Amino acid sequence: MFSGFMLNAWIIASIVAVVAGVVGFFVVLRGNAFEAHALPLGSFPGAAAASLLGINSFIGLVVFAALGVLGINRLGRRGKQGVATALSLVFLLGLGALFFSFTNEYAPAIYSFLFGEVLGTSTSQILLVAFLGAVAIMTTAILYRPLMLDSLSPDLVEVSGIRSSHMEILFLLVLALATVMSLPVVGALLVFSLMVGPPAAARSFTNRPLVAILLAVAFALLTVWIALALSYLSDWPVGFFVGSLGALFYGLGRGWMSWRPFKRSTHLLQRSASAQ
Amino acid sequence: MKTLLTFIFEPGFFSSQPVLTALFVSGVAAIVSAVVGIFTVIRGQAFAGHSLADVSSAGGSASYLLGVNPLLGFLGMAILGAGGMELVGVERARGRDLATGVVFGAGLGLAALFLYLDVTTTSTSGTTIAVLFGSMFAIPSRTEFLVVIIGSATLIILIALYRPLLLSSINPEIAAVQGIRVRLVGLVQMLVLGSAVALSAISVGAILSTALLIGPAATALRLAKRPNLAIWLAALIGLGAAWLGILLAYDSADWIPGHNLPVSFLIVMLVFLTYVIASLISGRGRGIASAKIATPIRSGRS
Numbered sequence: 054m055f056s057g058f059m060l061n062a063w064i065i066a067s068i069v070a071v072v073a074g075v076v077g078f079f080v081v082l083r084g085n086a087f088e089a090h091a092l093p094l095g096s097f098p099g100a101a102a103a104s105l106l107g108i109n110s111f112i113g114l115v116v117f118a119a120l121g122v123l124g125i126n127r128l129g130r131r132g133k134q135g136v137a138t139a140l141s142l143v144f145l146l147g148l149g150a151l152f153f154s155f156t157n158e159y160a161p162a163i164y165s166f167l168f169g170e171v172l173g174t175s176t177s178q179i180l181l182v183a184f185l186g187a188v189a190i191m192t193t194a195i196l197y198r199p200l201m202l203d204s205l206s207p208d209l210v211e212v213s214g215i216r217s218s219h220m221e222i223l224f225l226l227v228l229a230l231a232t233v234m235s236l237p238v239v240g241a242l243l244v245f246s247l248m249v250g251p252p253a254a255a256r257s258f259t260n261r262p263l264v265a266i267l268l269a270v271a272f273a274l275l276t277v278w279i280a281l282a283l284s285y286l287s288d289w290p291v292g293f294f295v296g297s298l299g300a301l302f303y304g305l306g307r308g309w310m311s312w313r314p315f316k317r318s319t320h321l322l323q324r325s326a327s328a329q
Numbered sequence: 330m331k332t333l334l335t336f337i338f339e340p341g342f343f344s345s346q347p348v349l350t351a352l353f354v355s356g357v358a359a360i361v362s363a364v365v366g367i368f369t370v371i372r373g374q375a376f377a378g379h380s381l382a383d384v385s386s387a388g389g390s391a392s393y394l395l396g397v398n399p400l401l402g403f404l405g406m407a408i409l410g411a412g413g414m415e416l417v418g419v420e421r422a423r424g425r426d427l428a429t430g431v432v433f434g435a436g437l438g439l440a441a442l443f444l445y446l447d448v449t450t451t452s453t454s455g456t457t458i459a460v461l462f463g464s465m466f467a468i469p470s471r472t473e474f475l476v477v478i479i480g481s482a483t484l485i486i487l488i489a490l491y492r493p494l495l496l497s498s499i500n501p502e503i504a505a506v507q508g509i510r511v512r513l514v515g516l517v518q519m520l521v522l523g524s525a526v527a528l529s530a531i532s533v534g535a536i537l538s539t540a541l542l543i544g545p546a547a548t549a550l551r552l553a554k555r556p557n558l559a560i561w562l563a564a565l566i567g568l569g570a571a572w573l574g575i576l577l578a579y580d581s582a583d584w585i586p587g588h589n590l591p592v593s594f595l596i597v598m599l600v601f602l603t604y605v606i607a608s609l610i611s612g613r614g615r616g617i618a619s620a621k622i623a624t625p626i627r628s629g630r631s
Contacts, residue, residue: 086430087376094536128608135375136547140604142379143540147597150462150537154591164448164457168441242383242441246434253427290445296438303431307417 059285065179066277069235070247072186074255074270075193076231077248079224081256083204087135088125088225089248091142093232093241095121097166098149100237105152111181114236117145118229126222168292169240178237185234192227200224201262239277243295247273250299257306272302342579347466351532351592354468355571357480358528359541363567364487365525366546367560368518371498377414377429377519379539381526384410384436386535388527389460390443394450399460400475403530407523410436415516463534465575465592476528483524490517495556532571533593541567544600548607570599 080089096117103113124141125134153163193200203210203220210217235244251272255265280294342348369378388406392399410432417428447456459467487494497504497514505511522542529538549563574596581590 081427086427087379090376090379090430090433128605133370133373133375133547135373136370136543139375139379139539139543140547140601143537143544143597144601146462146536147540147594147601150534150591150597151594153458153462154594155588163461164444167457167461168444242437245430246437249427249430250434253431290441292441293438293445296434296436296441300431300435300438 061176061179062281063278065182065238066281067274068179068182068186069239069244070273070277071270072189072231072235073244073247074251074273075190075266076227077252077273078255078262078266078269079193079200079204080228080248081252082201083224085224085228086245086249087138089228090245091125091138092118092121092225092229093236093244094167095142095145096229096232096236097163097241098145098152100166101149101152101163105155110237111233114233118233121145122222122225122229125225165240166236167240167242168290169238169243182234182238185230189227189230189234192230196220196223196227239295240292243292246292246296246299247276250296250303251276254302254306257303257310276302337580338576342576347468348575348579350468350473351465351575352572353473354476354528355465355532355575355596356568357476358525358532359545359567359571360564361480361483362525362529362538362541363545363549363563364484364560365521366542366544366567367550367556367563368494368498369522369542370546370550371495372518374518374522375539375543378522378526378542380414380429380433380436381407381410381523382530382535382538382542383440384433385523385527385530385538386460387436387440387443389530389535390440390447390456393447393456393460394443398469398472398475400472400479400527400531403527403535404479404524406436406439407527407530408520411519411523412516415519459534461534461536462591463530463532463537463593465532465578468531472531476531479524479528483521483528486517486521490514494518533596537593537597540597540600541571544597544604545570548600548604551604551607551611566600566603570596570603574599 077089080086096114099113099115099117100110101113102117103110106113121141124144125138128137128140199210199213199215199220202213203215203217207217210220231248232241232244235247239247252265252269254272255268258268259265276295276298277291280291280298283289283294284291366378369375385403385407388402388404388409389399390402391406392402395402413432414429417432444457444460458464493504493509493514494517496507497509497511498518501511504514525542526538529541532538533541545563545567546559548566549559553559553562574592577595578590578592581595582588584590
């Protein structure tokens, strides 16, 4: 279970889980769940476009993720964010339908881009993912204070001289980065499961942001480790286990919240939830 | 005149059974989705709508395993997902996005499993594409019958509950004061959303069905000043995009030798273009989308 190609899978899935836990905390805090889903899913046709043109699929992913950020941002200025995100997403996916129609060879590739190909990772891929993951986490660390402030009170952040709209686009870019690095490994749909399930669960257990981030990372790691092990034993797709475990963790968090003896509803994070 | 007609409608367009089926199914799907979409957009439930579509793909892929009509698979899973989201998100409306996300994640996991089993057990590698991106010209026989039942049931519910639905979408507090059971209406709205999504999923594919749900409705809400007008306009835009898309796809065989442009791609692009043009000409301050009455209930940062 821990030899050869499986070892690569363990390492790369762990890196992705750490990044998903950190970035996912802000996804949940800011209410960007839809964007966290739309960016990965909208980027995957980029890989198909790249292979049609015969260029590195990584470039295709970057271009499509950037298009996604641009679309959400531009359309969002004129209308509701949810509508903007939905329309940007279907635009990119519509292009995907066009690319896939040019050849039948994509059927297995589509599946692995959507649900992940964690077992087929090479050592050079690990380096790339580790580098991009480090960039994503460092950016989040640098932006930590303004991001927190902006998530809790957009008005307050304007007072301190930072444009709330700038924070939004910066965060979307971090999200795009995390997307591009993890998409070839865990697939478009699972990036999202990892970014929402574990951090949402973590928030039920604690109100302190840093503890919540660490807890989110721990849950995300547990999720991918258990999922990998079960997938190895059962031969079923990793994605099935990641999705189910994410929901399970969230259920545990909700259970804990309703069970615990005292209410902490006035705490910081709870208030931020009501501010959304 | 005749040559112009044959230029627009390539020979055989109206005599081909798959084309007629596609026109009918996508027409019903577009109208139902556009009408449901109006309420969805006003409520700010674009994310829930898209999630249900993706979750329904688990049902679509399971139907290939069980050998039942894919529409029933899409519908079953969409209804289950809708119920799940209402159930998990009960306590507070603001937790709804999160509840949506978690149900969504679990549904995607199921989709992964069923598609995997499809590919490994039935050796039809096209299933993934058919479920996700649609197979408009290969809709199974007897689907029309189901489409008629589901479509008309959805529209009847919408007409019967028009006022409570609209009022509790625009302002839940006033609706509650007037004695409308907002929670129950919310549940009905989610179920109606589920069936609209299932109808669209069978025509343009699960992950593209959001285009028919959100696109025409958002466009209409930009242009029209009154909700009833927006509903008619949305239905018209949806129907127009769906039928024009099918026509262009049929004709496109002549443009690129040996290659038909995919219907789903054309419909999505038409919907998207209409929205962009409408938002350019309407600018700010026109249509009920920008009017005060329709500001999102969860007054979030947007």
